[in-house]
Amino acid sequence: MTDGHESAPTGVRRTTRQRTAVSSALAEAGGFLSARDLHDRLAAQGERVGIATVYRTLASLASTGEVDVLLRDDGESVYRRCSSAHHHHLVCRECGRTEEVTGPTVEAWATAEAERHGFRDVRHTVEITGICATCTL
Amino acid sequence: MTDGHESAPTGVRRTTRQRTAVSSALAEAGGFLSARDLHDRLAAQGERVGIATVYRTLASLASTGEVDVLLRDDGESVYRRCSSAHHHHLVCRECGRTEEVTGPTVEAWATAEAERHGFRDVRHTVEITGICATCTL
DNA sequence: TCTGAACATGAGAATCAGTATCAACTAGCG
DNA sequence: CGCTAGTTGATACTGATTCTCATGTTCAGA
Ligand SMILES: [Zn+2]
Ligand SMILES: [Zn+2]
Ligand SMILES: [Zn+2]
Ligand SMILES: [Zn+2]
Numbered sequence: 001m002t003d004g005h006e007s008a009p010t011g012v013r014r015t016t017r018q019r020t021a022v023s024s025a026l027a028e029a030g031g032f033l034s035a036r037d038l039h040d041r042l043a044a045q046g047e048r049v050g051i052a053t054v055y056r057t058l059a060s061l062a063s064t065g066e067v068d069v070l071l072r073d074d075g076e077s078v079y080r081r082c083s084s085a086h087h088h089h090l091v092c093r094e095c096g097r098t099e100e101v102t103g104p105t106v107e108a109w110a111t112a113e114a115e116r117h118g119f120r121d122v123r124h125t126v127e128i129t130g131i132c133a134t135c136t137l
Numbered sequence: 138m139t140d141g142h143e144s145a146p147t148g149v150r151r152t153t154r155q156r157t158a159v160s161s162a163l164a165e166a167g168g169f170l171s172a173r174d175l176h177d178r179l180a181a182q183g184e185r186v187g188i189a190t191v192y193r194t195l196a197s198l199a200s201t202g203e204v205d206v207l208l209r210d211d212g213e214s215v216y217r218r219c220s221s222a223h224h225h226h227l228v229c230r231e232c233g234r235t236e237e238v239t240g241p242t243v244e245a246w247a248t249a250e251a252e253r254h255g256f257r258d259v260r261h262t263v264e265i266t267g268i269c270a271t272c273t274l
Numbered sequence: 275t276c277t278g279a280a281c282a283t284g285a286g287a288a289t290c291a292g293t294a295t296c297a298a299c300t301a302g303c304g
Numbered sequence: 305c306g307c308t309a310g311t312t313g314a315t316a317c318t319g320a321t322t323c324t325c326a327t328g329t330t331c332a333g334a
Contacts, residue, residue: 016310018313048313052313052314056311
């Protein structure tokens with residue numbers, strides 16, 4: 001772990017067929033998809049991209065804030081192209097439909113609550129789930 | 138999948154050495170532990186309980202609300218004996234110290250936000266993390 | 275106390291998402 | 305074109321959690 005004589009990326013991000021494919025497939029999807037879902041979707045449209053590359057690309061997109069990552073209850077991560085502004089999600093447990101919600105209320109509450117306990121450098125996770133109007137019909 | 142002639146538990150909950158051991162070990166621990174942690178802890182004190190049983194017991198305790206389950210970022214679940222009243226957690230990212238926080242504010246916000254979008258049967262997850270006072274010193 | 279059916283257990287196999295390897299491949303620059 | 309650093313993907317691997325199923329226990333009832 002002293003130097004990088006092997007091939008540690010130095011910061012250049014190349015454009016490849018695979019990265020483009022993953023990005024646009026994710027954009028077209030609109031909702032949340034797991035890496036596996038995305039891989040299948042790509043395969044269906046004839047784009048051959050290795051699952052490892054799908055994971056790598058998603059991780060990269062997530063680190064730049066281009067996609068949102070959600071850790072589902074079953075432990076699998078799902079991704080979605082997402083506005084970069086801080087916000088939370090309202091997800092339908094039935095059909096997966098997702099709405100973005102912003103909340104100065106929670107933001108303030110979370111911060112206040114944390115400071116009250118002497119915590120600093122506060123972050124938070126808020127997820128709301130329910131059954132959407134369509135699925136209630 | 139039509140009837141249960143095999144041995145599907147019908148609702149009776151028996152007391153066994155293993156369940157007692159898991160419950161009390163969890164109570165003694167106080168904080169959040171993974172199933173593996175708990176298994177090791179039991180082994181250390183001479184209690185031989187299969188890992189599968191640890192998982193089964195934890196799942197059972199979680200379903201009755203006797204323990205809290207938290208899905209960590211790395212995907213592993215951690216458990217903790219917990220008051221049954223609805224509340225959220227404020228966790229230190231450095232030492233793991235945990236405070237329980239309740240919030241009529243978030244409760245109301247989450248519900249209102251969900252209803253505004255036509256969602257019903259609303260549930261929510263809220264986790265706040267930060268660096269506690271002790272770790273800041 | 276004795277019985278037996280329903281429950282529970284545990285060793286090990288199976289699953290499954292995600293990561294590590296590493297040789298072959300290619301984008302981008304000059 | 306030709307080189308070099310960044311990329312890819314088949315595949316092995318890891319680590320958590322679940323499944324299998326033969327064997328061991330619990331406890332209501334006799
Ligand atoms: Zn829905
Ligand atoms: Zn927020
Ligand atoms: Zn701390
Ligand atoms: Zn709440």
